[in-house]
Amino acid sequence: MGTQKLYAGAKLRETRTRLGLTQKAFAERLGVSLPYLNQMENNHRPVSSAVILALVQEFRFDVSELAVGDGERMVSDLREALADPIFKDGVPPVVDLRLIASNAPALARAFLTLHRAYLQSNERLASLDEALGQSDVRPGASPWDEVRDFFHYCDNYIDAVDRAAERFAGDRAADEAIQAALDANGIEIRDTEDEKLIRRFDPATRTLWLSSRAGAPTRRFQSLLQIALLTQDNLIEATLDLARFQSEAARAIAKIGLANYFAGASLMPYGRFLESARETRHDLERLAQRFGASLEQVAHRLSTLQRPGAKGVPFFFVRVDQAGTITKRHSATRLQFARYGGACPLWNVHRAFETPGQFLRQLAETPDGVRYFCLAREVSTGGGAFRAPIRRFAIALGCEVSHASEVVYSDGLDLMDASAFEPIGISCRICERRDCHQRSVPPLESQLSVNPDRREILPYEVAG
Secondary structure, eight states: OOOOOOOOHHHHHHHHHHHTOOHHHHHHHHTOOHHHHHHHHTTSSOOOHHHHHHHHHHHOOOGGGGTSSHHHHHHHHHHHHHTSGGGTTOOOOHHHHHHHHHHOHHHHHHHHHHHHHHHHHHHHHHOHHHHHHTTTOOOSOOHHHHHHHHHHHTTTOOHHHHHHHHHHHTTSOHHHHHHHHHHHTTOEEEEEOOTTOSEEEETTTTEEEEETTSOHHHHHHHHHHHHHHHHSHHHHHHHHHHHTOSSHHHHHHHHHHHHHHHHHHHHSOHHHHHHHHHHTTSOHHHHHHHHTOOHHHHHHHHTTOEETTEEOOOEEEEEEETTOBEEEEEESSSOOOOSSSBOOTTSGGGGGGGSTTOOEEEEEEOTTSOEEEEEEEEOOBOOSSTTSOOBOEEEEEEEEGGGGGGSGGGTTOOTTOGGGOEEOOSOGGGOOOSSOTTOOSOOTTSOEEOOTTOOOSSSSEEOO
16 A cells, blocks of 8 residues: 655645745745645645655654644534535535645635534524524524634644743642732632532632632632633733634633633643653543642643644543533544534443443544544532532543553553454444444435335445
């Protein structure tokens, strides 16, 4: 089998623009002709090994950025959107979707936004009572989805905010850094018994109220979040300006998201955390104890270690509720999660609710032939009082099997045994597997055959 050609025109243009170079100057630095560079930037030619070497030598370019990035995420998102029945008569082949993702990413994002608006419009019309009761709601992109896509296409790594958090933390322990910031800003922490309240700040009295029932990791995180809102406003607002959100609601949600990002990056500063992650072989419990964080906070932070020139293991991270709905998702791997609906029922994250307090391991293979090591655990938290609600979630963290040996939880598994890998997908409606016993709905891109005189596990057969 030959080596797959690498087309990365958009990444080359982005790099050249960031460096402030003309095509002629960029071509000279790379040692290629101007027409050849032009062809590579427009994906008419693949990026050669000589050009990759020149990128590294001349500009210290992180070549891993060429392997997995916006393109594969966008292709996955486009495939799922195009699986909608409305497109059943004219779905473009995957090769065309890759060209669109590489050459016209803005157009692809506009298409995804339009399709999302179409879905939301249909959902509103499907419920007449809701539509009549919400006449002031206009169809359009959900602010929540818009913010989620912002982080999604930033690789869940915001460099300026991450580095600011690292400078804030310095070499101090989290509690020391928090107390110094509270003292510098004249803020007093007090406990609240309000069952619904986790954090509340009173600017008039400079009082930060935190739930007395919250655990230490949550209290640290919420303190850092409030510190971010008070001390990093200029940085956060500048980042929001660059993002150009379509609505004030999306901007407001993103502001909290960036403050959350600062809090997590302060609690687990990039350099120290990356070093500890490698030292412990990504042992979540040891990292949580070392940095005073929760397992969920540690798992999420591991998925953000994508700083150019100092990247960690590319992980995916996801959180699901008991109904299987994905409430948090991010992937620095080729595995992309369904934007609409739940996750594959064969994935071990769903079984984590059955074994609270235990890590579940799984070797899995997606329909594209990529193999993964997956780790799942239930992370439910009690309310701290008899009648207080319990929040039940499960988290999953995973990486491609080529990185599994760097993760302590893979010890003892036969990573070379092909039969040990369970077949999983993204979501049933776009999964290509024909014989899955857990399929909930037929794949929208395939023809079905129904035989009234024959019944197997599924009431239909998926045509090849």
